[in-house]
Amino acid sequence: MNIPRTSYPRIVIIGGGFAGISLAKKLSKQEVQVVLLDKNNYHTFQPLLYQVSTGGLEPDSIAYPIRKILKDFPNFHFRLAEVNEIDASAKKVMTNIGVLKFDYLVIASGSKTNYFGNEEIKKHSMAMKTIPQSLNLRSLILENFEEALLTSDLHERNALMNFVIVGGGPTGVELAGALAEIKKGILPKDYPDLDTRLAQIHIVQSSDCILKGMSDKASEKAEEFLEKLGVNVWKNVRVIDYDGKLVTTDTDLTFETATLIWAAGVMGATIKGIDSRELITRGNRILVNEFNQVKSFSNIFAIGDVACMVTDDYMDGLPMMAQPAIQQGEQLGDNILRLIEQKPMKPFEYKDKGVMATIGRNKAVVDLPKFKFQGVFAWFVWMFVHLFFLIGFRNRVVVFVNWVYNYVRFDREARLIIRPFKKNLKN
């Protein structure tokens, strides 16, 4: 890869998610060369992907060109590349656009959908981890309604208007809330010829509560909010299989649906070369020490979702969320500089800033470390925090305009089937 070697040490970062970007920003003004590799030319604000899926926002509102984030820093280089393998001993990464030497390597490759080995579900279900996936889901939802309008077969029509979300985490809960609002606010106007009461939204959760990582109160309230919106919440039900038509579970319960959204789990997106059994722990994450160092390497680190850092409070590793990723990126920036200056590194300490989820208009649940609340005020907090964490002034304004419009008009204007999903499948 034709990146000029300078006298500065070269730090290669794999992945431009929350962790990678936070680290790159931290290092941008220092005497180091930073090379960031990502398979997309943009950073994705994943917490709002469900709004892309439901026609509330367009990709440019929640994506941000990586080159732009770090355009003012002369020692920063971005390359659009997929990393195939890491050669730790030779200090090289092998990518689809060539080989790159590193002095320090930071794996910030994030997570991917975990199907727990079920190929059938993987084949037939929709995921919502990337922007193209979210756009595909948007197209599919709209195509389903168009098709439901055409069929006279009641079974088929029901299946087209049935949405089954597997997984009661924030993604599943927020998507269910948005779908419920579409059912209520948009379907009756857009499809007067269709009995849109038939549209059903199901959340299936294998354990005994939704929003498992949050407080009991948040979980209860979220369930109450969802039920008020007409969402069917199924707890203690595990989805076993899906053939594109029928969802089977470990109970008598089955669902006929054309749309299964799999939000039931994620796993570390590890990379060949740093994936030997002794390095990987549960959830396919790379085990790191308190400095985010990968075991037995002094110059290879992992941060964010792909890293598993075990602490006294988090025996299974820190949660796979934006906050640990951002904080680890910042801290690692400091530590790499210390390492270069041959100073001792400082251990990472996670500051829990809270967790939140929204469930349709005027409703959210917020768990702050010292204060937990639900309802309208929580919803305002949710909005404010999400606007605040979005990168870029224009993105914030466009998202704000869309939210105000959608709120006042009970509407979502990006209900456009730009790239039909089903049709492309058939071709």
Next chain:
Amino acid sequence: MNIPRTSYPRIVIIGGGFAGISLAKKLSKQEVQVVLLDKNNYHTFQPLLYQVSTGGLEPDSIAYPIRKILKDFPNFHFRLAEVNEIDASAKKVMTNIGVLKFDYLVIASGSKTNYFGNEEIKKHSMAMKTIPQSLNLRSLILENFEEALLTSDLHERNALMNFVIVGGGPTGVELAGALAEIKKGILPKDYPDLDTRLAQIHIVQSSDCILKGMSDKASEKAEEFLEKLGVNVWKNVRVIDYDGKLVTTDTDLTFETATLIWAAGVMGATIKGIDSRELITRGNRILVNEFNQVKSFSNIFAIGDVACMVTDDYMDGLPMMAQPAIQQGEQLGDNILRLIEQKPMKPFEYKDKGVMATIGRNKAVVDLPKFKFQGVFAWFVWMFVHLFFLIGFRNRVVVFVNWVYNYVRFDREARLIIRPFKKNLKN
């Protein structure tokens, strides 16, 4: 197709462009049943497609859900359908979702890119008539720069950074202006490792002036503006062929380029059944009389780009632009109601409201019937008119926010490769 038959006469409209929507709106409150068929679930504001291609706007800003436009009218039905054939004598249209009977049929199927029979150009060039095409072009432009960064072959790098636009109409001119601004404002910041002075933008026009339909002054000024922006304008040069690498012309001039944008011509998008030789005239358009009636049919009409109405002022037919389409839609609405009431129809009279084109920031050319002007004021008029004609309040606000931002920051934030174009080609 399961659309209930009522006592009202059924008017089937093929196409939800400017013409079809304008007609449907006109008929929406009348005692008629309107069925609108389109292969997309949205109306496209085609004049701003070039801004989607150049990362200035997202699709939802210039597209509008057709169902939403006419949601308040109980006698209106929309179906997402492709029309395969018209059976005029049986009063039926055959579509991919079934057969539909009509009492009155209006063909508003618009236009498509005209390659003048050159299959090689069709295969290798990019068009910009639809939103997916515009998004493909956006991806390709950005992919080219990413690739240019990687190659050490100077020939290849030049070809990747060379953009050849064929056709000096408004589409070509506006796209060239936007590309020139990207070259100036964004490339040097995004690609500090690349000598972006190498990026070349060419417009190739077969006749002796650009913006042929406009005044001489507009044409001269537009050329001047383009040249100031560094665009190479080639007149009296006809592109003969393109193999994906080399553009050959009817002169000695050739271009090495990875991107040929074909904006050199459009033709009527006629439909089987109403395409016999005696019905079709130059530009593959359907010949209509002053009531937009198709020859020898009393109940079949054509409006907009696909219709060719010859008048004393327009011996080659009215121009293929938004204004004739909108005006014909409105007038035909009246005329169909008159026909139903067995009153005589009124002949269509085209009111020329003017033509305009913008060429980068602060620069536009405007030809009004009585007043022609160029420069900054023209640019404000251009912006105001385009905002005014956009459908939907939210669209106007979002476009306005983006334009202000792009203007102040010399930026275009939607430079996202969401669906890589080249990569998908290869797969």
